[in-house]
Amino acid sequence: MFSTEFLDIPPLTEAAGTVRLPGSKSISNRVLLLAALASGTTTVHDLLDSDDTRVMLTALAQLGCRIEQGDGTLRITGLGGKLSTPQAKLFMGNAGTAMRPLTAALSLLGGDFELSGVPRMHERPIGDLVDALTQLGCHIDYLGNPGYPPLRIHPVTLQSLHLDAPIRVRGDVSSQFLTALLMALPLASYRDITIDVVGELISKPYIEITLNLLARFGIHVRREGWQRFTIPAGSQYQSPGEIHVEADASSASYFIALGAIASEGLRIEGVGAESIQGDIRFVEAAAQMGARIQSGPNWLQVSRGAWPLKAITLDCNHIPDAAMTLAVMALYADGPTTLTNIASWRVKETDRIDAMANELAKLGAKVEAGPDFIRVFPLPADGWRAASIKTYDDHRVAMCFSLAAFNPASIPVRVLDPHCVAKTFPDYFETLFSVVKPLSVPVICIDGPTASGKGTLAVEVAHELGYHYLDSGALYRVTGLAMRRAGLDADPAHETQIADLARTLPLRFDAGKAMLAGEDVTDAIRSEAAGMDASRVSALPAVRAALTELQISFRRLPGLVADGRDMGTVIFPDAPLKVFLTASAAQRAERRHKQLISKGISTTLDSLRSDLEARDLRDSSRSVAPLKPAEDARRLDNSTLSIEQSVDQVLNWWQQAQPFQAAPTKASP
Numbered sequence: 001m002f003s004t005e006f007l008d009i010p011p012l013t014e015a016a017g018t019v020r021l022p023g024s025k026s027i028s029n030r031v032l033l034l035a036a037l038a039s040g041t042t043t044v045h046d047l048l049d050s051d052d053t054r055v056m057l058t059a060l061a062q063l064g065c066r067i068e069q070g071d072g073t074l075r076i077t078g079l080g081g082k083l084s085t086p087q088a089k090l091f092m093g094n095a096g097t098a099m100r101p102l103t104a105a106l107s108l109l110g111g112d113f114e115l116s117g118v119p120r121m122h123e124r125p126i127g128d129l130v131d132a133l134t135q136l137g138c139h140i141d142y143l144g145n146p147g148y149p150p151l152r153i154h155p156v157t158l159q160s161l162h163l164d165a166p167i168r169v170r171g172d173v174s175s176q177f178l179t180a181l182l183m184a185l186p187l188a189s190y191r192d193i194t195i196d197v198v199g200e201l202i203s204k205p206y207i208e209i210t211l212n213l214l215a216r217f218g219i220h221v222r223r224e225g226w227q228r229f230t231i232p233a234g235s236q237y238q239s240p241g242e243i244h245v246e247a248d249a250s251s252a253s254y255f256i257a258l259g260a261i262a263s264e265g266l267r268i269e270g271v272g273a274e275s276i277q278g279d280i281r282f283v284e285a286a287a288q289m290g291a292r293i294q295s296g297p298n299w300l301q302v303s304r305g306a307w308p309l310k311a312i313t314l315d316c317n318h319i320p321d322a323a324m325t326l327a328v329m330a331l332y333a334d335g336p337t338t339l340t341n342i343a344s345w346r347v348k349e350t351d352r353i354d355a356m357a358n359e360l361a362k363l364g365a366k367v368e369a370g371p372d373f374i375r376v377f378p379l380p381a382d383g384w385r386a387a388s389i390k391t392y393d394d395h396r397v398a399m400c401f402s403l404a405a406f407n408p409a410s411i412p413v414r415v416l417d418p419h420c421v422a423k424t425f426p427d428y429f430e431t432l433f434s435v436v437k438p439l440s441v442p443v444i445c446i447d448g449p450t451a452s453g454k455g456t457l458a459v460e461v462a463h464e465l466g467y468h469y470l471d472s473g474a475l476y477r478v479t480g481l482a483m484r485r486a487g488l489d490a491d492p493a494h495e496t497q498i499a500d501l502a503r504t505l506p507l508r509f510d511a512g513k514a515m516l517a518g519e520d521v522t523d524a525i526r527s528e529a530a531g532m533d534a535s536r537v538s539a540l541p542a543v544r545a546a547l548t549e550l551q552i553s554f555r556r557l558p559g560l561v562a563d564g565r566d567m568g569t570v571i572f573p574d575a576p577l578k579v580f581l582t583a584s585a586a587q588r589a590e591r592r593h594k595q596l597i598s599k600g601i602s603t604t605l606d607s608l609r610s611d612l613e614a615r616d617l618r619d620s621s622r623s624v625a626p627l628k629p630a631e632d633a634r635r636l637d638n639s640t641l642s643i644e645q646s647v648d649q650v651l652n653w654w655q656q657a658q659p660f661q662a663a664p665t666k667a668s669p
């Protein structure tokens, strides 16, 4: 998961391969609540692990449910309709799928509860649900603005509820209000309970998911059209024992679009033709735009059909969440695309109509929007602009704008606060990067003499940008260690054997540790003697050649920061930023001295200084890939700079090389 301030997605060209999607958020949170209300233990397979499901699980644990994590499963022992904790303050984050159903269930369970969330949750309406519950005899107070969370729920007895008349609830703001009632009212079904929907019910497919899952838990709701629902008297929750969560059809929309835009065949696993989720009908919309799609019970195969995509006008009431993806696909269409009946976008994680309109416009698109529609005009190749996409703490905004990286102008896309995808798809960007081909992966090279601070600087810069990190010196150090263990010496007579060792090193980097054939050699390769051995083996041309491919393999999306001696001159000569980092020999010896002492390794300043000067001399005078600045390298002498100042300087240089207007927040030294 990326927790950086922003994520730059380089221009992308193609997609191919297979993705396995995480579990559906809608199904996961419904299953969790139903399992919590039921009697017995439910084993849940393929549950989504995300912010919203964690919010639900934390609340259920607070309410007294037993929750056990298994190997890829979660076991939840339900309350059997009876509270063991009659009082709690529950934090719902920004999870509508937790806030609404828990409000209804807790109102009937007879306890004293406070439900709150993040500031945006306190702007998301809940008044229609509270009205319906109040009509029923429940006692709920608003703790902030009337009609919005936070809420205080007071205890009532089931016998005091007015169940004789139909309960009326609005269906035209959020279908979650009806879902909440359908999931809570079986707790009070000592007689038939009827719910009447007022207004046109939106997002009907989500109600179908609710009814389907209720049936799995023993509640068979009678339905008359989409206006009246009856929970039969005597309904009782019963755990089905085992339940599988299918992959998220809304999350599939980004990969369906990816296939339509840029693939000769992208396979999506975990969701398919037999899905119970409404957003699976995104497949029809994508096909209308030109995607070629095949499907099986739980898989989809998508490739580009019509190109440019075909513009459409579509009533999106049945696919409110996935429809956002169409708004970005529209940039690649042959005319304006109009998405209608999307008023519910305005009360989601953010006002999604405004958010999409603003961000599409930043890319250069012409957009028209109204209370319940958005019209997006396609972008010609010369119309694309480099944009920093604001994501409004809305996972779907972040995910669908990643598709803009396929623009024909080959402009990168900056996604601000990429961490917001944690709500439903924490590894979204990693999954995307596993199937796309970039025009080029950006690399920042940091070369320089011993102990100049290359590693420290490179790790920090990589961390800030969410990039991978290559410590190329470690490869030579491990080769030196392997050479010693094989009883070889760093001289030309053993060159071929050492090169063979280097080519087949059973080396893995794991959480900053160097693992050689499963052994942690992190400390063993850090001594000055190991540095000297590294310097000697690195002067052997065959050894350098043997390690080249391995170093290049670190160049993966979204980018790489590589430190060493020849990163900019030999390994990544096309890197867009090369830094040659120096500091005075006295400073470097002093820093290394402190570093070794802090690790409990005793040494003297004088011996260190003469060792590092000897190493620098050998590294810069060898015949192959000598230590020297690349012609286009920027020089940075950090003798008088702090680590933070050096990092800021490199990030500023990097920002200057980007097409985005937004400057980094940190100042240069």
Ligand SMILES: Nc1ncnc2c1ncn2[C@@H]1O[C@H](COP(=O)(O)OP(=O)(O)OP(=O)(O)O)[C@@H](O)[C@H]1O
Pocket: 449, 450, 451, 452, 453, 454, 455, 456, 457, 473, 563, 591, 592, 594, 595, 638, 641, 642, 643, 646
């Ligand atoms: N700008 C700086 N100011 C002060 N100390 C620094 C600075 N940069 C790095 N250091 C410190 O200097 C020591 C050596 O840094 P580091 O190990 O990153 O150097 P290096 O160039 O990667 O070394 P090597 O060539 O052995 O790989 C570390 O203890 C680090 O914290």
Ligand SMILES: Nc1ccn([C@@H]2O[C@H](COP(=O)(O)O)[C@@H](O)[C@H]2O)c(=O)n1
Pocket: 450, 451, 472, 473, 474, 476, 477, 531, 534, 535, 536, 538, 539, 563, 564, 565, 566, 567, 615, 619
């Ligand atoms: N790209 C590189 C990186 C390192 N070396 C040699 O390895 C020695 C150890 O490197 P550290 O950065 O870990 O100190 C170094 O002295 C070089 O001789 C190299 O040749 N090329």
